[in-house]
Each structure stands twice: as C-alpha cells, then as structure tokens.
Amino acid sequence: MAVSIKSAREIELMRDAGKMLAEVHAKLGEALAPGMSTLDIDTLGEKLIRDMGCTPNFLHYNGYPASICVSVNEEVVHGIPRKDRILQEGDIVSLDAGLIYKGYHSDAARTHGIGKISQEAQELIDRTKQSFFEGISMARQGNHLFDISAAIDRYISQFGYGIVRDLVGHGIGTKLHEDPQIPNFAQRRRGLKLRAGMTLAIEPMINLGRPDVIWLDDNWTVVSDDGLISAHYENTILITEGEPEILTLL
Numbered sequence: 459m460a461v462s463i464k465s466a467r468e469i470e471l472m473r474d475a476g477k478m479l480a481e482v483h484a485k486l487g488e489a490l491a492p493g494m495s496t497l498d499i500d501t502l503g504e505k506l507i508r509d510m511g512c513t514p515n516f517l518h519y520n521g522y523p524a525s526i527c528v529s530v531n532e533e534v535v536h537g538i539p540r541k542d543r544i545l546q547e548g549d550i551v552s553l554d555a556g557l558i559y560k561g562y563h564s565d566a567a568r569t570h571g572i573g574k575i576s577q578e579a580q581e582l583i584d585r586t587k588q589s590f591f592e593g594i595s596m597a598r599q600g601n602h603l604f605d606i607s608a609a610i611d612r613y614i615s616q617f618g619y620g621i622v623r624d625l626v627g628h629g630i631g632t633k634l635h636e637d638p639q640i641p642n643f644a645q646r647r648r649g650l651k652l653r654a655g656m657t658l659a660i661e662p663m664i665n666l667g668r669p670d671v672i673w674l675d676d677n678w679t680v681v682s683d684d685g686l687i688s689a690h691y692e693n694t695i696l697i698t699e700g701e702p703e704i705l706t707l708l
C-alpha cells in the first residue's frame with residue numbers, strides 16, 4: 459500500500475480545494491428547505507462548484523450520475539438525486555460533495571435536519587459529527603492509522619448505534635480515492651504509521667439501529683437494512699507535524 463505524501467505546493471492546492479468545498483457545503487446547508495427536491499440540491503451544488511472554477515468529482519465517477527450524493531433518512535450514502543424525491547419537515551438529509559481544483563480533490567459530507575426533527579435524530583447527527591472529531595484527535599504524525607478508527611468506535615459504541623462497516627474513509631489527493639482505507643471501527647492492528655503530508659478523508663457513517671446496510675437496485679443507494687435513519691459526517695484532513703488540519707472547514 460503506497461500512501462502519498464503531499465508536497466508543500468500540493469498541500470496549498472488541497473487547502474484551496476477544501477476551502478471551496480466548505481463554502482459549497484455552507485451554501486447548500488442554507489438552501490435546504492421542505493419542498494425542495496433532492497435534484498434541486500444537486501443542481502445547486504453543481505452550479506456552486508462550477509462557478510468557483512472547479513469540477514464536481516463525483517459526476518460520472520464509476521458511473522455515478524450526479525454531482526452531489528443526497529441521502530435521506532434510512533439512506534446511508536450515495537443517494538441519487540431525483541426530481542420526485544421531495545424533502546419534508548422531520549427528514550434528515552446527508553449531503554456528500556466533492557470537487558477538483560487544479561487536479562486536486564476535496565471530499566466532505568454533512569447531515570442536516572429539515573425543519574423540526576426528533577431529538578433522537580438530532581442526537582444521531584450530533585454524535586456522528588463528534589465521532590469525526592474523536593477520530594481526528596488521533597490523526598497525528600507518529601500515531602497509527604487505526605488509532606483513528608478505534609477512537610471513532612470507542613466514542614460511538616456507548617450509544618448503541620451501528621457503525622457502518624461496509625464503507626470506509628480513504629486517502630485523497632490527485633484521485634478521489636487513494637490508499638489507505640480508513641475503517642470507522644476498531645481493528646486488530648494499529649495499521650500504518652501516520653506521517654506529515656498525508657491527506658485523508660475521514661467519514662463515519664452511523665446508523666441509529668443495526669450496522670448492516672444493503673444496496674438498492676439502482677446499484678448506488680446504500681440504505682440501512684433495518685430501515686432506521688443514518689447520519690454521515692466527513693472532512694478532508696491533513697496530517698502535520700503537530701495538530702491535524704481540517705481542510706474542508708471554513
């Protein structure tokens with residue numbers, strides 16, 4: 459497994475790509491409202507990305523037909539935007555977006571509530587986000603990759619949620635998916651040693667119920683097997699000699 463170490467120049471470009479994606483997410487979050495279709499979100503997201511002079515990296519990736527993955531309620535990830543899928547008060551919606559700037563990729567996901575949502579749903583969203591921060595607290599030069607996985611697992615386990623095991627985080631750079639894979643649950647080994655200059659997408663996907671997921675017949679949409687809601691939170695980060703840097707936050 460070859461994990462690339464980015465040069466100072468590459469890191470600058472990834473910072474730019476990350477900042478722009480953070481802005482896309484901020485604008486999408488503001489636009490969300492009951493009555494919008496999931497296709498409306500994709501249309502807006504693609505326009506925001508292109509208006510910044512960037513390219514949506516999900517569009518046509520392995521045949522994926524849209525720029526933004528929009529996953530509602532029991533949909534875990536990779537929901538395909540549709541004109542007839544209308545957001546309603548009480549839904550939770552995960553937006554996963556990415557872009558390419560001067561050859562460098564960024565990737566990030568947020569889960570939002572539509573209008574008033576249940577306390578149970580809000581807690582799932584908040585704890586999924588917090589699990590990312592638990593993970594990144596271990597993302598330091600000298601620590602090992604699966605220290606991140608273990609920290610996410612340790613934090614989430616106390617709530618009895620299901621950590622999705624069939625999908626993982628990943629390295630990122632000149633490609634959307636680079637080595638290494640980053641599971642969100644504890645591993646038997648500590649994994650490779652983290653080094654300054656590695657850029658990683660850490661992305662816990664957490665189910666309210668059981669961890670099992672299935673793929674719908676569209677071959678993309680991943681849903682919880684028990685039909686309960688799921689949340690997703692992701693940032694592209696940089697390992698440094700000190701504190702890790704989150705590239706996809708404003």
Ligand code: MF3
Pocket residue numbers: 515516517519520522527536554555556565566659661
């Ligand atoms: N953020 C997703 C990931 O990390 C990318 C979506 S896959 C795509 O794997 F095909 F929809 F692009």
Ligand code: CO
Pocket residue numbers: 565566627628659661692
């Ligand atoms: Co990702």
